[in-house]
Amino acid sequence: MADETHWLSPEESAAWVRLIAVAELLPGALDAQLLRDAGLTHFEYVALMALADAPDRTMRMTELASRTNATLPRLSHVARRLEERGLIRRFPCPEDRRATNATITEAGLELMADAAPGHVGTVRANVFDALTAEQLEQLYVIAGAVLAKLDPDERLSATSCQFSEGPVVRTLAS
Amino acid sequence: MADETHWLSPEESAAWVRLIAVAELLPGALDAQLLRDAGLTHFEYVALMALADAPDRTMRMTELASRTNATLPRLSHVARRLEERGLIRRFPCPEDRRATNATITEAGLELMADAAPGHVGTVRANVFDALTAEQLEQLYVIAGAVLAKLDPDERLSATSCQFSEGPVVRTLAS
DNA sequence: GCGCATTGGTTGACGCGACAACTGAATTGG
């Protein structure tokens, strides 16, 4: 009968419910908009963005999987589909012939350039429009603290989400 | 060439990357622990918790679906599996014979009582242990603001995640 | 050099969630 569990306080419980709700709804909202407007999953979008932002717009599968928090099989399936759509290309890595390199194609870059504004729009509409500058800073710190627990190796924090005028846009503007 | 898109500022971009990473990793961490220790998805856990906390431990499918942010087909599938495992029971609603009521069984309550401490443990380990009291309050406010955008009808905020000594525990202790 | 474990990646089977189609009950309109 001795219950040693350290239950959540009412404040923690309330915050937890909201956090879970956000974690549940946010991916769905992002997927919905991207699928509707660009035929891309949010995961596909992130993967393409990572490629677009990589040196030579090329990355090894394993590296890409790590940066996008995907298992290798998952990435392999996604890559096959993206390749069939002509958005990326895969070719064996010269230095290590076990490895495969993935490159985003011109078509892929164009799709990203088309998709980015709409995506940024929903990000704003669903998140940042609701926050003050102060809260933005707090969110950054809090999410960082939680990430330190969830992702101690910081594999994901390397993810580049180029939303200002970055390599993607520059590449197309050249 | 006129690019009217309101891109994210560097601060917003940084916060976004972290938020996305949390939204990506948190569900996985919850599912992993619950599946390992109780054979339950986090979604199943939430659904069972909602039932356990409902009057008469009973709820209509539609109501339950709404509270858990599930489509009706999804809930129907989950309910079938949970029923096959003897964790819930379904029976036609007397008042409206179109409707179906779901009740959590004794076995279901026991499973929840067994699973709850471990779940609370991972919630603490991954989130609240990393936050100060101040940040807890900020998280509550920020998540609330975002939820107002994502879930204007506040369907999810009604979700009860009974983590202190609530009906579930009391039911078993009686 | 030669076994042998390790690494990088792909493939196939299975499970879960989304979507569409369907059944049966309740409600509404005339």
Place this chain on the structure above:
DNA sequence: CCAATTCAGTTGTCGCGTCAACCAATGCGC
């Protein structure tokens, strides 16, 4: 009242992600 619509829920099919098995190339021990 009866027809038409709407509502509650289930079922089937499809797509995506996971897991396990597999293949090929590399490194490593000796």
